[in-house]
Amino acid sequence: MNTPLALVDLARLVRETWVRHVDQHVELDSTNDRALEMADSVSEAELPLLVLADRQTRGRGREARVWWSAPGALTFSLLIALDPDRLPRSHRSRLALACGVAVARTIQESLPAVPLRLKWPNDVYLRDRKVCGILVEIPGGSAPRAVLGVGVNVNNRFHSAPAELRRQAVSLREVAKRKFDRTALLVALLRHLEEQFTELCDRPAALLAHWRRFCLLTGRHVHVKSAGRQLEGCCEGIDEEGRLLVRTAHGLERLVSASIAAIDPVPQERGVL
């Protein structure tokens, strides 16, 4: 049985990470919604604020996709302050990349032998299946803040999930054949989130370099939907702004907003992730 996050040592979270306040729930519709509700009312001294739920009943993903939640996943949202002097508005989109790198590094520490990749901009993949979803939202209130929503498949299993989902998703437990201490994983992840956020603000080029090392798509033929268009071509990674580079038959596309519709299989000689 999974240890309920209700039993997490909250004092440890505050003592060992950059979190200053924890808003913990056994069950929530969506930790992101809760964090967005609180964004304008909490003081700067309470940030970062961690909204933690043992279960999310309506966790959201991109385009209103609902996060399939099963017992054993780690789902939380972190409400942080954005200092415009440290992180200009034009760099805020890179928050998604920073979150992806933080999750990737956390998982890599636990599973160093398993190839781990990031699918632009911030989906975390183990063996070509998604292990973590991230949803970053920036509320329009008077104080510049961001909500970093993270859902990691830790001890949950997908044997009872819909067939399509079983082909696309995987948990750490299913890969490692063992259970994980979610509290320890959460502490490690919060530390990495702080590190990557600092890197994003102070050394953005270094963050992009770290992200590139995990890129799932570089060198692969991709099919992309972007603003009503469908493109295909060879992915050339990301540029200095974090935009996805796709070399099509008509030139190089720098994509700011896009979803990856399909990735051609990896040629045999390159090995399988």
Add this chain to the structure above:
Amino acid sequence: MSESQSPGGEVFELDRIRRLVELMKEHDLSEIDLQQEEQRIRLSRSGPVGGWTPAVAAPPPLPATMSPPPAAAPETAAPAAAATEDANIAVIRSPMVGTFYSSSNPKSEPFVRVGDHVDEEKTVCVIEAMKVFNEIPAEVRGRIVAVLANDEEAVDFGKPLFKVDTSK
């Protein structure tokens, strides 16, 4: 949403588009439709309140943007609500490059509709870039008189999104 560096994109040169717009105004044309090899551009003046609606439709390789790269856009110049030719009409412009969403998700009601009253902090839309969803506040008080962007439309820095009558 992208910037394109496709070869042979002469028909989309910004100066040429500006000249076309001037010609349309001068001769009171409601629409022009040009094609050069595989690329095509259609400019229409049939927007909801007479605004310009550059509808670009063509075979595959169409640039989604016709303005300078967003990276070059000055941070401090992010226009929120700017005065227009009508002193009472303010335009809410996109502060960033991304994809426009009128609601928080496809099943939700739009943040605002024509006729709605807004204040400075009212969220009027969401713009997504690199999977970061930015709520855009009105930053002006008044009544929405026009919605100038469509759901899931690619928007550039400074693209007009809404017109607001500040006298209402």
